[in-house]
Amino acid sequence: MNELSQDQETDIQEAEQNTETELNEAELKASEQGWTPKEQWNGDPDRWVGADEFLERGEKHNGILRERNEKLISEVHAVKKELLDSVRQFGEATRKAEERAFQRAMKELKAQQRNAVENSDPDAWESLEHEKESLQNEFEKNNKPPEQQYNPDQDPAYISWHEKNKWYNDDFDMTVYANQIAPIVASKLGNSNTPEFYNTISEQVRKKFAKNFRNVNRDAPSPVQGTAQEGGKPGKGGNKYNDLPADAKAACDKFVKQGMMSQEEYVKEYFNQ
Numbered sequence: 001m002n003e004l005s006q007d008q009e010t011d012i013q014e015a016e017q018n019t020e021t022e023l024n025e026a027e028l029k030a031s032e033q034g035w036t037p038k039e040q041w042n043g044d045p046d047r048w049v050g051a052d053e054f055l056e057r058g059e060k061h062n063g064i065l066r067e068r069n070e071k072l073i074s075e076v077h078a079v080k081k082e083l084l085d086s087v088r089q090f091g092e093a094t095r096k097a098e099e100r101a102f103q104r105a106m107k108e109l110k111a112q113q114r115n116a117v118e119n120s121d122p123d124a125w126e127s128l129e130h131e132k133e134s135l136q137n138e139f140e141k142n143n144k145p146p147e148q149q150y151n152p153d154q155d156p157a158y159i160s161w162h163e164k165n166k167w168y169n170d171d172f173d174m175t176v177y178a179n180q181i182a183p184i185v186a187s188k189l190g191n192s193n194t195p196e197f198y199n200t201i202s203e204q205v206r207k208k209f210a211k212n213f214r215n216v217n218r219d220a221p222s223p224v225q226g227t228a229q230e231g232g233k234p235g236k237g238g239n240k241y242n243d244l245p246a247d248a249k250a251a252c253d254k255f256v257k258q259g260m261m262s263q264e265e266y267v268k269e270y271f272n273q
Contacts, residue, residue, distance in 0.1 A: 166259035
């Protein structure tokens with residue numbers, strides 16, 4: 001058997017190192033989504049899967065959920081549009097009928113006022129004038145311009161909140177839950193579409209889906225914890241973002257981008273303060 005040259009051995013070692021790195025990255029990514037290494041798995045051994053398969057299943061599952069969600073939203077919008085069109089058409093026909101009736105009534109009252117003038121009856125004229133004013137007020141009251149429909153994309157409170165909570169509309173389960181509790185929160189607060197309303201929604205979602213906001217590296221040892229005492233408390237080393245190891249910084253950046261937590265919250269939880 002021919003012996004491998006030094007260059008070939010180096011290439012094989014680099015390939016093995018790259019494969020190990022890829023696997024470690026896959027496991028790290030899978031861990032962020034709830035995957036557990038086999039030696040830490042407490043469930044049915046036959047149901048444990050590797051990180052790559054776990055990620056593949058997750059992507060497939062999320063794709064199905066997104067597709068269903070988009071289809072449901074599309075169907076809701078179609079039904080809503082049809083309903084609004086019908087209501088608008090009915091409302092327009094009703095408004096025109098009321099306007100014709102109003103014009104006929106005003107014309108009749110004016111004719112009666114002319115008769116009152118001809119008969120020199122100022123009391124009758126004044127009474128008819130009150131009738132005209134009452135009819136005018138009632139007509140205007142029933143035909144106020146429709147209020148402008150609420151558009152969250154134009155609401156400063158929503159825009160500011162959504163910039164910090166990108167999970168909304170991106171994560172199916174959390175978005176559905178947020179929409180479900182929104183009427184309840186609005187009822188308890190007595191208002192909606194305010195910073196207090198949106199912040200309360202965030203708090204409730206964080207409680208319900210705490211695992212989605214948990215720092216998966218919180219229990220991992222930090223380079224600055226070399227002098228840490230038992231219990232995971234950091235020593236006199238740093239406890240800022242720049243003190244995080246590279247993998248923790250990557251996870252922190254991802255959580256911040258997705259709106260799951262701020263950089264300060266991640267750093268605080270990482271060092272278990």
